[in-house]
Amino acid sequence: MRTDAVTPLDPTTASQLRASGYTYFEVGATRGEMPSGYHHQRRETAIGTGHDRFVQCARAIMTWQVQLRAGIAVATTDATVVEGTVARLAIGVGPVRIHAPARVVYVVDEPRHAGFAYGTLPGHPELGEELFAVEHRDDDTVVFGVAAFSRSGSRLTTVAGPLGPLAQKFVAGRYLRGMASLPQP
Template identity: 50%
Template sequence: MLDASAAAELRAAPFSYDEVGATRGDLPKGYVPMRRELHIGQGQEFFELARTALFGWHVHRAAGPKIIPSSLQVAEDTVALVRIGVGPLALKAPVRVVYVVDEPGRAGFAYGTLPGHPEQGEESFLISMDDAERVRFDIVAFSRPGTRLARSSGSLGRAVQERVTERYIEAMVAYTRPDTHQVG
């Protein structure tokens, strides 16, 4: 976990984009939008398992990037440092939770980028259950390059972002499969 001083420093930092909370509705212009959705299961028990996977950072940890959060459970204003890569070459991508949804049939959160993140924008992760108890996982994001390195990476940066998103989906599916369920 992040130490208290690092967490306080990230909480004090402004978001690196103006459209905070925009993943709740129409995505802003000037960014590359991304939407992924997948039916992942059925029933209240399955919904609760997916909720646990999401709010306990399990999906993010299993997706590949190292995530160092300020709290073991997602909550508003939780901050995290996402590290992609290894050693001194790892990219550090600070984020802060923008909003949390936790109500019957809907659970999830969005985080936004902070200064130092290679991108500018926001990403949301939402589990929902309809009246027929079908459980769906939605990821919605908008982003644009936020650093010189990100701008110079061109399509490579976008490809990495898309691959990490696919890994979030794969991680959720793996975590919620009864025959392979593991906490951690």
């Protein structure tokens, strides 16, 4: 799986993921107060100013550039995110590659706020949901943010213990830096 471009998800895997249920009950909870019993993360960074920057960043989010720019491979049913899109994300190299199936829970498409959240499916090492969004604030600042709630969903992440949340914090930092490094329009 390439990490520099989105690749199509093979039809068999896509069908299996579409038929799978989420691995957690609180679907959509990144819209507001996140549920207890999970590790929570909310991070954001200013990435520029103006309407053109907002539009550029919204387009990048909706075409998986957040993940790709963080070094995560994306195989998906839709190169442009829509509600219900399924994807298999992957990080790592060769036999140390971790696959993370997910489905888009909701899309935000407002004049000054855009993004999407995906939730974990069976086979994902974590249970939970993650939101990627950009906001064009009243002071003209464009802010990119990530919000997530998660807990261990596999033996690997259970054994990793406190390293799991640290790894997620590290990857969230890569998301933020990747979006901040988008060349200005």
